[in-house]
Amino acid sequence: MSRLLVTGLTGTLAPHLAAQAKRRGMDVLPWPRQTVSPDDATAGELFLSRVRPDAIAHLGMGSEAWAAQLAGYAARHALPFVFTSSAMVFSHEPPGPHRREDTPHTSDGYGLYKQRCEAAIVAANPAAAIARIGWQIDADARGNNMLAALDHWQAQQGEVAASRAWIPACSFMDDTAEALLQLLLTRASGLFHLDSNASEAWRFDELVTALALRFDRSWQIRVHEEYHHDQRLLGNEGYMPGLSRHLCRR
Structure with missing residues (x-):
């Protein structure tokens, strides 16, 4: 895996993933929103065909149709694919902790958006990795x-x-970025809960x-x-260090 396409590089978490990928010698390919609209499926396919990524990390905001397009391209070319979803797919009632087998339930607009993206990705690429994450710290x-x-x-x-x-479900950004990169490197598939507060x-x-x-x-x-x-995301504690790696608890 040498050419990693990362969406969301103008955001907060994606640059951390890009930095870790570059330290491993990978070329990081941005999605150029200024010239290739995520809402233009034809332009998107032409862009993907031109840059020919070896893996895709979808961290950017955009429609579920764009998420499905990226996931579908990865499926057709047998590429590792990871998407960042959110703890917000779960409401505080029932209060949690939340497990991977739990049915998402929320009235929050952002959480509902992430639910739709999850469903679109699974339909387009059953081998995709979907990583639900909590509030990020940096x-x-x-x-x-x-x-x-x-x-x-x-x-x-x-x-x-x-x-x-x-x-809260939460993690330091560098720890989340490392876990996302490991999902790509191991060609992981399925649903993952990445939460540094799951155990502590x-x-x-x-x-x-x-x-x-x-x-x-x-x-x-x-x-x-x-x-x-209790917003904790349980099920994949081995991927994430605890918050005590960075913080002292009184």
């Missing part, structure tokens, strides 16, 4: 990650409200406190019990 507190969100809450609300009744079960208030210490934040943390959810 020291570079920009974009869609937990540290950036907590900084925003403090700036906008004057506090970080942290429920002790929420056990950190409460959100514990996690926020540890992040403040680790990243030198002076947030005003207000602990509450207004949100109840």
Whole structure:
């Protein structure tokens, strides 16, 4: 596997995957949205035929039709394929923890979108790997990650409200990227739950406190019990290190 097509390289997680792939000597191929619209199936097929990837990692936002197109191309050419879905396919009722065999249930728009993409990918490529992930954490507190969100809450609300009744699905981005790359390298197929909190079960208030210490934040943390959810994603604990690899638990 030398030529890896990665969608979503203008986002937050995909650049971490690309960096790890490059360290292994792979060529990372971006999807050029400016010139090849994900909604133009014909242009997409021409692009794929031209760049001829050896594997595809679909981390970008786009329609389920685009997801199916990428998965279908991988199926026709016997390529490894991985798609990042989300813990948001599950609601807080019932509260979890959530297992791979559990039927997704949510009214959240983003979660429903990910459900549709999962179904479209399985229909187009039964050998695809679908990786559900939780809230991502990175020291570079920009974009869609937990540290950036907590900084925003403090700036906008004057506090970080942290429920002790929420056990979030979450991981550090580099750990998630490594797991995704391993799924590709081993040509894994099926549904995977990638969650660094699956075994350790950190409460959100514990996690926020540890992040403040680790990243030198002076947030005003207000602990509450207004949100109840054991959001952990169980079933593939061997793929992910625990949060204690990065954080100290009091």
